[in-house]
Amino acid sequence: MTQLHRRYHITTFGCQMNKADSERMAGILDKMGLEHSDDPNCADIILYNTCTIRDNAEQKVYSYLGRQAKRKHEHPNLTLIVSGCVAQQEGEQLLRRVPELDLVMGPQHANRLEDLLTQVFDGNQVVATEPIHIIEDITKPRRDSAVTAWVNVIYGCNERCTYCVVPNVRGTEQSRTPEAIRAEMEMLGEEGYTEVTLLGQNIDAYGRDLPGVTAEGRHQHTLTDLLYFVHDVPGIERIRFATSHPRYFTERLIRACKELPKVCEHFHIPFQSGDNDVLKAMARGYTQQKYCRIIDKIRTYMPDASISADAIVGFPGETEEQFENTLKLVEEIGFDQLNTAAYSPRPGTPAALWENQLSEEVKRDRLQRLNHLVSIKAAERSERYLGRIEEVLVEDCNPKDPSQVMGRTQGNRLTFFAGDIEALKGKIVKVKITEARAFSLTGESLAMAAIGSSSKC
């Protein structure tokens, strides 16, 4: 490697999966002896880890990239990399659009960064987008948090939701072995991490590509089995998982979550639409009634469970009445949080070619109405915490008030309370909730709960 390449900067767009990929790529660059820089203008290597789920995410990448491509004319030793979903979608075309780029690499190639950069430093312009078997995570990631960590359990997605670009850019499902996942979690426990979120685009599909069938005819390795397998990892006190798919969500999984004390009673299960015809057009493979049955079942086992989801408004052909079915579902379920989006036509997806696209104005109006309802319902859900004692895992100080620390309840509500971050970081603290807002809480610390005594309320 040339001495000119010393500092690197990574900007990450998009989902938790991308954040986890960026942490692994940063780990590889650290191992190569490069220094991390928060400021892209001080870096010799700039990596944009990109998202293409909606058009605005993609356009943001081009605007960032344009600035750095100009800078490269004055600093020819600058190395420019685009990784992630835009890289996979555009491939070689990206080089035509931004010839200053040195490396274009799809998400499946994240663990190959050192090898690819070596080719770049040898003077090549490199495109790595061919489907490959993902190399096991052998590099120690540079994690953003010292308290909570992402652990990938399954890459890719085999679903074909008609709006979604993920299967095109992230490839088919590839599950990591339970042993590799447990080994990563054991390392995290030894390093002092308290919480792990297991990640997959469709995490309920975990293990269906791994060999082995049980005597009952089930896949030998399922998400439920994985939770039992990793549950006793020393030091890890909280386990979360995301994202769940209503089509594959099982009662066996719900029972495991109830039974295993470290598994947080928070479920992220996107429903996308509250209308059966829209769900059919989306090729989601379930009905609104099935979705409600899953939530009922979760609440039968765990009445206080937090439920979050994703929803899309303005899908092609969605009528006002169909949109109102989404509002009705939101009203009925009472989500703790809902990520909402206006439908964005994506290249290479079936729905993008349909003629019944809605105007931006209609989509914007529906999004506003949905968001309004979501905050009302989230505020109602938050009220149940008032006066309660919650266990909060302290992650950091409140950036707006340094006299306060912030962390999350077991149900994933962001919570602030007065405290000293030096003493509390990574600790689970009992907090009496005194204020409840739609998406956050404020409280007073009672006493520090001993780590390991975490219990579900």
Ligand code: SAM
């Ligand atoms: N696998 C998860 C599932 O099935 O729900 C979601 C993964 S996707 C990366 C995250 C969210 O982006 C989706 O739940 C969906 O709400 C949203 N999304 C995906 N494609 C979209 C599109 N074309 N327009 C608007 N939102 C979209």
Ligand code: SF4
């Ligand atoms: Fe996209 Fe559907 Fe796969 Fe989720 S399940 S990543 S929405 S194709």
